[in-house]
Amino acid sequence: VIYFKFYEGDEYLYNNNIVFDNNNKLCLALRIRVDDNYDAGYTDLLSIKYTNQYKFAFNFYRDGDSNVYCYFELADMLGGATAAYSSTAYLTEEWYTLHLIIDRTQAVPNDTAKLYVNGVQDTLTFSANSQLPFGHGDSYDITTGLKMQYTLDYMALLIDKTWTQKQINAMVTNKQIWPYTYYWPINEGSGNTIHDLGKFGKDLTNVGGRWRPL
Secondary structure, three states, rough: OEHHHHHHHHOOOEEEEEEEEEOOEEEEEEEEEEEEOOOOOEEEEEEEEEEEEEEEEEEEEEOOOOOEEEEEEEEOOOOOOOEEEEEOOEEOOOOOEEEEEEEEEOOOOHHHHEEEOOOOOOEEEEOOOOOOOOOEEEEEHHHHHHHHOOEEEEEEEEEOOOOHHHHHHHHHHHHHOOOOEEEEEOOOOOOOOOOOOOOOOOEEEEEEEEOOOO
């Protein structure tokens, strides 16, 4: 696993050549432990940008009572967005397996996005909802978070398909990550390259992250 302690400098993973092309479905899976959250407000746990503009942001949000929640926003190419807050408060020093599923082909607005925490569907409060597609075939920058002290076990993205409950359960119980478009096991143990096991081979570059045993 890899550990980030942001206040000692900019520490993150990134790749500046991820391609999305009018995709209606986007799924994110990651296993994370929040070690501490220093800044009130938002932390960019995972962001996808095009020409330096946010197109996808998956964040942790700390409220005035120091409770930590998930927040995400997915912006389409015409300016619409799907955005929501989770209802689960996350504890520090605890591992969480998170699955975010966005499906803009669904007719019911609240079905366009679902968040699973350790395999259990969370309740989302929507602040915006769009059913327009995401991306237009160009290269995007993908970067993991800042402003937070955390440990990351693995991360995966699935494009234009969605995971079933059975597949989510398999990922939670025994880390059977399938299917995926991009999958970063984050198990190298040393060095600055995080290998992508997907067919596109979009490796991530490690900037400042510290390796440690799971």
